[in-house]
Amino acid sequence: MRLVITGGAGFVGSSLAVRLREALGAEVVCLDNLKRRGSELSLPRLKRHGITFVHGDVRLWDDLAALPPADVLLECSAEPSVLAGNQGQGRYLVDTNLVGAVNCCEWARQAGAAVVFLSTSRVYPYDRLRQAPLITGETRLLWQGPNLPGAGPEGVSEDFPLPGRRSLYGASKLAAELLLVEYADMYGFPYVINRCGVITGPWQFGKTDQGVFMYWLLQHYLRSPLQYIGYGGAGKQVRDLLHVDDLAELLARQITRLDVARHKTYNVGGGATNSLSLLEATDLCRSLTGHTVPIAPVPEERWADIPWYVSDCNRVEADLGWQPQRTVPQTFTEMFDWIREYREQLLSSLR
Numbered sequence: 001m002r003l004v005i006t007g008g009a010g011f012v013g014s015s016l017a018v019r020l021r022e023a024l025g026a027e028v029v030c031l032d033n034l035k036r037r038g039s040e041l042s043l044p045r046l047k048r049h050g051i052t053f054v055h056g057d058v059r060l061w062d063d064l065a066a067l068p069p070a071d072v073l074l075e076c077s078a079e080p081s082v083l084a085g086n087q088g089q090g091r092y093l094v095d096t097n098l099v100g101a102v103n104c105c106e107w108a109r110q111a112g113a114a115v116v117f118l119s120t121s122r123v124y125p126y127d128r129l130r131q132a133p134l135i136t137g138e139t140r141l142l143w144q145g146p147n148l149p150g151a152g153p154e155g156v157s158e159d160f161p162l163p164g165r166r167s168l169y170g171a172s173k174l175a176a177e178l179l180l181v182e183y184a185d186m187y188g189f190p191y192v193i194n195r196c197g198v199i200t201g202p203w204q205f206g207k208t209d210q211g212v213f214m215y216w217l218l219q220h221y222l223r224s225p226l227q228y229i230g231y232g233g234a235g236k237q238v239r240d241l242l243h244v245d246d247l248a249e250l251l252a253r254q255i256t257r258l259d260v261a262r263h264k265t266y267n268v269g270g271g272a273t274n275s276l277s278l279l280e281a282t283d284l285c286r287s288l289t290g291h292t293v294p295i296a297p298v299p300e301e302r303w304a305d306i307p308w309y310v311s312d313c314n315r316v317e318a319d320l321g322w323q324p325q326r327t328v329p330q331t332f333t334e335m336f337d338w339i340r341e342y343r344e345q346l347l348s349s350l351r
């Protein structure tokens with residue numbers, strides 16, 4: 001079996017490459033344009049694991065056309081920041097996330113490959129998610145009140161209504177999903193769409209607007225100041241967190257059970273048991289690093305932000321018997337070990 005992974009030097013793409021090569025014994029080819037700072041540090045890791053790296057850009061058809069044929073294409077390339085549009089990166093974001101994804105569909109059609117698409121919980125509209133009935137608990141916001149259509153204390157399901165504003169990032173990913181479905185229907189190749197909540201783990205190059213838990217831990221390690229942004233500046237906003245190795249185990253099942261997973265859209269995340277607030281993350285970071293850093297409250301929300309997101313993974317669990325195995329403290333501990341081991345490379349990527 002051969003896998004092609006676009007965005008294959010990024011955090012998710014490179015981690016999936018390593019794990020799926022081990023789990024499936026597959027030949028793996030990773031394509032990436034190294035736009036994300038830190039992605040270049042994955043190249044020696046890919047090489048060590050016998051994975052072929054190709055420098056290329058999903059926006060450019062010729063770069064994809066030069067790839068060898070494969071059984072499965074994992075589309076992991078993206079400008080993955082919700083705030084990228086605000087920072088003047090809107091055109092790049094749409095060209096990569098949408099035009100690039102369409103190029104991947106066309107490539108899959110010609111190669112006769114299945115497509116596994118890494119989508120995002122950000123396809124769900126933020127103004128609707130903000131209607132969650134939340135109360136303020138001691139360390140986090142808690143869902144207390146009636147369910148919304150497609151959402152409740154157990155999380156947000158695939159039935160959550162889609163009309164509304166979702167950011168350029170969310171819209172580009174949803175548009176790519178729609179085109180993938182149509183492409184696959186018209187040309188008859190299998191696809192699976194995974195709408196992921198926060199994914200984290202070793203090898204993530206977290207920054208303020210993407211990879212928040214790694215960023216939080218790194219800032220503690222480096223004794224650098226932080227901010228609790230929005231929701232009164234108390235740090236009680238909640239996300240679920242999925243270790244990238246748990247994601248890899250799910251994708252291995254999807255690839256080997258395409259008869260079950262084909263043409264499905266799944267919400268994928270750590271779920272309610274693996275959710276936490278920033279305040280709770282601070283506690284974990286303090287006890288791991290032994291450092292306490294100043295955290296300034298910034299009461300006003302950031303544009304398109306949401307106070308609470310947890311993935312309801314019932315559908316994927318029912319279909320594939322998958323559940324995340326790694327707990328939040330385990331995941332943070334692994335991340336901390338990785339930060340210490342790769343300290344110098346990490347610091348050089350931040351300079």
Ligand SMILES: NC(=O)c1ccc[n+]([C@@H]2O[C@H](COP(=O)([O-])OP(=O)(O)OC[C@H]3O[C@@H](n4cnc5c(N)ncnc54)[C@H](O)[C@@H]3O)[C@@H](O)[C@H]2O)c1
Pocket residue numbers: 006007008009010011012013031032033034035036039056057058059075076077078079080096100118119120121195196197198199200211
């Ligand atoms: N990390 C998360 O929490 C999370 C959550 C939900 C969904 N996702 C999705 O998972 C996928 C991977 O995200 P990630 O966290 O690994 O991000 P990442 O930024 O680490 O990886 C993306 C990779 O794509 C590459 N890339 C960007 N533009 C490209 C282009 N035009 N051509 C080729 N390569 C290009 C970057 O250099 C980078 O290596 C994305 O599709 C993202 O939307 C991630």
